[in-house]
Amino acid sequence: MTSPSPSPSPILMLDRVSKRFAGHTAVDELSLSVPRGVIYGLLGPNGAGKTTTIRMIMDILEPDGGAVRVFGEPGGGRVHSERIGYLPEERGLYRKMRVLDVLVFLGEMKGIDRRRARQRAEGWLERLGLAQWRLRRVDELSKGMQQKVQFISTMLHDPDLMILDEPFSALDPVNAQVMKDTVLDLRSRGKTILFSTHIMEQAEKLCEQLCIIARGRKLVDGALGDIKRTHGGHHLVIGFDGSLGGAAQVFADKGLVSKVDNYGQYAELELASGADPQQILQRLVTSGARLSKFELQEASLNKIFIDLVGPEAVRA
């Protein structure tokens, strides 16, 4: 048992993990550490190596170099499969099997015995409103219902660590909500959730900790707030009410503004380092501009992400 120390050992650690495929390096000496009891985001554009990383954590792929440690012990998902839940990016179930049988089988794969798997599966089906479908074949269910069955299969053995690869992709809005609630519920019960996504808005709302990777390399990792503070810069949104006054000259002052996105009646500014927003406000007013909005904003994760990854990598 782990001692209740203030900074417990990370639940998951990657130590310079690499994976090469014929012709390219998918993951390049990636190190990261996931603390217990957090929602952790693995972010990156398509092709960044997120799925490969997750597959190495899950022991589906063997790293060419480096080590994976889960629960402070060497070995990945297969060794600890009874304590890890895994939802792959591409989902599917045995189409011809009955719903309950699929769940019991997948529960057994995670190391719980048939009777318990059955009880828990029945409980979950009840909770997600699928009880009357339990003896139906999977291919008789709607796609949304199949997605729910798949969530259940991931959580059936009540794992301490959940690894979800693009959990929100291809979900209908109702199931996306179920997924989100489930993740938060797990978090409140002290579980750790690692999920990958390329949708920053989601990560921004859910993650406490995150790691951004591109082309197999880590760009930044840490707590969301810290990342925003160090990489966010200062972001100013200005709305005009008719008269622009001498705004153009103020925006052109490199000592105050490093970047402008000017829409005429609306502008987004990035402050030069050390610049005081109050000074900009003062100069705009004295130049005769009429303002309807003057707001200091933190950069969105999306903005940080694009700045770090570069527009060309996003397109890829």
Add this chain to the structure above:
Amino acid sequence: MRKIWAVIRREFVERVRSRWFWVSAFLGPLFFAAIIIIPLHFAGTGGTKAIVVVDGTTSGFGARVVDSLTQGRTFTIVARPVPHAGLLDSLAHEIGLNRLDGLLVLTDRTVETGAAEYRAANVSSFRDIDELRGVLGRLAVNARLERAGVDPATVGQAQIRIDLQTKKISGSATTGESSAQSFWLAYVMSIVLFIVIAVYGVNVMSSVLEEKTTRIVEVLVSSLRPFELMLGKVVGVGAVSIFQFAIWGLGGRLVLSQRAAFVGSLAPADVGQEAAFQLPPVPAATVAVFLAYFLGGFFLYSAMFAAVGAMSSNEQEARQAQQPVVFLLMIAYLSVFALANNPGSTYAVALSLVPFTSPIAMPVRWAAGSVSVTELVGSLALLVIGIAVVTWIAARIYRVGILMTGKRPNLRELVRWIKTA
């Protein structure tokens, strides 16, 4: 171990629950009976052939041939015309119109040199040709003996009909099995082995493919090692095939014990003929050899089929990729006549030792003639080694293949898959 067990149980339960399984449990034997009996039936009893004997002999030889053929049951002699211009052409026309099955041309040279001619639409029936050759040969010898001054009565007495009884020697004990029965047993076993290994091998392949296309395999492989998963599948499907055999075996017992009733109800017209056909007694040792080689063949081939499933992305690709495996299995199956007719030949011995062909070749040789214990043990040992090597290679292809999507690998990529640690 508990996880492998769960995989085995899933494969078994899901298959035995399917309609497909019970259809083949009940219709399988009928299907086998049909594909075994129908061709032999057509080859064996073609009914009587209506032929014309064109008699160009001057010694009365033609008349004796007609008498003799009429006594047999193979031919009906429609006419015995003397040759004249245009006769052969008009008769050939009749044959073309299917009003006549054939014509036999006899001349005085038949007795002198043994030359005769038989023209027919179908000259590949061994039974017809044997009958003609036998009758003509016997009568030609008689005619020549008589011409040399031997008393016709003496000739008649000198003739004896040989009834050659064949008994198979197994070890040093003469069994009650006749050569026909041995051949039958070998023939039936080869068909059953071929079809069941192929069908259940393809079952393993589709099961692998299903998990690959639905991506369930990712969840499974993150819970147990790919090799364990493959092993569980092969054993599970194998258990289904054994269960299928058990049903067939018990069903067969039941049918045989009630045979009189069945034959009576199914084929009342042919009762006389059917009753004469005895099913060969199948010795326990033969059953054991059959099952041992079935299991060996099944494990060997289903490992290959599993690899084929793993390297394909859809049913269509898999159907193409499985062809080399099926061809490999067919080599021994297509050699069944050679194996049964000459079980001691170098070719037969080679086939029964090489692991890819021995699962069919050895049981056939075993049934057709006796095989020494040394050979049997050697062949089984090679089969076990073959299974180990093939499974090792297949498992490596499987491990990489199940996670691959996109185009099927070429040979060089396969070799790289096998080499990757």
